[in-house]
Amino acid sequence: MIPNKSTEGVVHFKDQEVHSAEVWLKCKAKKLIGGPQGYIVIDSLDTLPLGTHLGEGTFSTVTLLDLPDAPSLVVKMLKHIPGYDSPQLQARNEAEYLHQVATVEGVPKIFALVVNPPCIIMSMAKGILFYHFTISRPVMKEMLRVCINVCHILQNIHNLGYVHNDVKFDNILVDPGSLEVTIIDLGLLAKVGTKKFSIPSDMDKALKDREKLCPSVCPEFYVGGPCHPSVDVYSVAYMIEKAVSWCKPVKRALAPTTIRCQGPSASRPSIRELAAAMELILT
Numbered sequence: 321m322i323p324n325k326s327t328e329g330v331v332h333f334k335d336q337e338v339h340s341a342e343v344w345l346k347c348k349a350k351k352l353i354g355g356p357q358g359y360i361v362i363d364s365l366d367t368l369p370l371g372t373h374l375g376e377g378t379f380s381t382v383t384l385l386d387l388p389d390a391p392s393l394v395v396k397m398l399k400h401i402p403g404y405d406s407p408q409l410q411a412r413n414e415a416e417y418l419h420q421v422a423t424v425e426g427v428p429k430i431f432a433l434v435v436n437p438p439c440i441i442m443s444m445a446k447g448i449l450f451y452h453f454t455i456s457r458p459v460m461k462e463m464l465r466v467c468i469n470v471c472h473i474l475q476n477i478h479n480l481g482y483v484h485n486d487v488k489f490d491n492i493l494v495d496p497g498s499l500e501v502t503i504i505d506l507g508l509l510a511k512v513g514t515k516k517f518s519i520p521s522d523m524d525k526a527l528k529d530r531e532k533l534c535p536s537v538c539p540e541f542y543v544g545g546p547c548h549p550s551v552d553v554y555s556v557a558y559m560i561e562k563a564v565s566w567c568k569p570v571k572r573a574l575a576p577t578t579i580r581c582q583g584p585s586a587s588r589p590s591i592r593e594l595a596a597a598m599e600l601i602l603t
Contacts, residue, residue: 358419358422358430359415359418359419359430359431359432359433360431360432360433361432361433361434361435362432362433362434362435362441363434363435363436364434364435364436365395365434365436365437365439368385368395368441369385369386369387370383370384370385370386370395371383371384371385371386372384374394374444377505378399378401379398379399379401379404379410379507380396380397380398380399380507381396381397381399382394382395382396382397383395383397384444385441392443392444392446393431393441393442393443393444394441394442394443394444395434395439395440395441396414396439396440396441396442397437397438397439398410398411398414398437398438398439406438407437407438408435408438410438410507411433411434411438411439411440412433412438414440414506414507414509415430415433415440417482417506417509417510418430418440418442418506418509420480420482421476421477421480421482421506421509423476423480424473424476424477424480425473425476426469426472426473426476426500426501426502426503427473427477427502427503427504427506428442428443428444428445428502428504428506429442429443430442431443445493445502445504446493446495447493447494447495447496447500447501447502448493448494448496449489449490449492449493449494450466450470450489450490450492450493450494450501450559450563451489451490453466453494453496454489454562454563456496457566458496460564460567460570461602462499463563463564463567464564464570464598464601464602465499465602466494466499466501467556467559467560467563467595467598468595468598468599468602469499469500469501470487470492470501470503470556471556471591471592471594471595471598472595473501473503474487474503474549474552474556474591475591475592475595477509477552478512478549478552478591481511481512482509482510482511482512483509483510483511483512483514483547483548483549483551483552484503484506484508484509484552484555485508485509485510485516485537485541485547485551485552486505486506486507486508486537486555487503487536487552487555487556487559488534488536488555488559489559489562491503491504491505492504510547511547512546512547512548512549513546513547513548514546514547515544515545515546515547516541516547517541517542517543517544518544519543519544520543520544523543526542526543527539527542527543530542530543535558536554536555536558536559537551537554537555538550538551538554538555538582538585540585548585549590549591550585550588551585552591553581553588553589553590553591553594554581554582554585554588556581556591556594557577557578557581557582557594558578558582560574560578560594560598561574561578570601573597573601574597574598574601577589577593577594577597578594581594
């Protein structure tokens with residue numbers, strides 16, 4: 321998901337803000353269906369005032385809700401893409417997965433699932449894309465601190481038995497001031513062991529396509545293997561190599577770890593070990 325423009329600051333909802341947003345949604349929603357503890361299910365988006373269009377990706381669009389007296393919320397509307405899960409199933413799955421990782425600091429908070437059209441309402445994560453943060457050439461200590469923060473968020477997701485599966489530069493927002501991080505677009509989040517892609521009939525072609533289309537995704541997952549924390553390790557290491565490429569001493573210091581991270585899945589270090597390698601440089 322690539323926003324049209326970036327804004328500074330990462331939103332962390334306080335308890336009273338969460339309550340305010342929930343009350344606002346319940347008042348505005350035309351029909352409440354119910355829902356599991358943690359978020360509500362709304363029949364229609366009709367009565368909710370949509371504001372600024374924030375961005376669009378392959379599978380969804382994101383629009384700000386016009387809430388004058390409540391915290392910033394966004395609507396993520398899922399698209400119909402032939403060959404993929406229906407928008408209804410995508411929305412239900414992402415809502416439930418966001419609910420399951422709700423205790424993790426650094427991921428959006430789910431507030432509601434909307435049936436028609438299929439979409440989810442969640443907290444707005446503000447910041448600049450990690451890609452933009454990287455090309456601004458920040459102090460290397462700040463760059464490493466951001467990468468470590470990404471690892472900590474993913475470690476907490478892994479501790480709950482889930483894997484993000486889509487860690488890349490435009491799925492991470494950074495507050496340039498505080499260096500706080502929000503990992504967004506949890507559409508591929510899944511339980512460890514889940515298979516998100518089918519096994520291709522032409523394996524060689526699929527692997528070549530991966531190199532062109534999404535080189536940050538590890539090969540074994542892309543061609544139908546089960547998700548595992550090592551999938552995120554591969555992606556983060558790929559991203560770190562690019563992020564520190566302009567500082568050769570740091571790149572050389574991290575190379576033994578990042579190379580292992582992109583090797584065979586069974587021999588990859590944990591996300592905690594990757595973070596520790598960066599912490600060592602900072603000491």
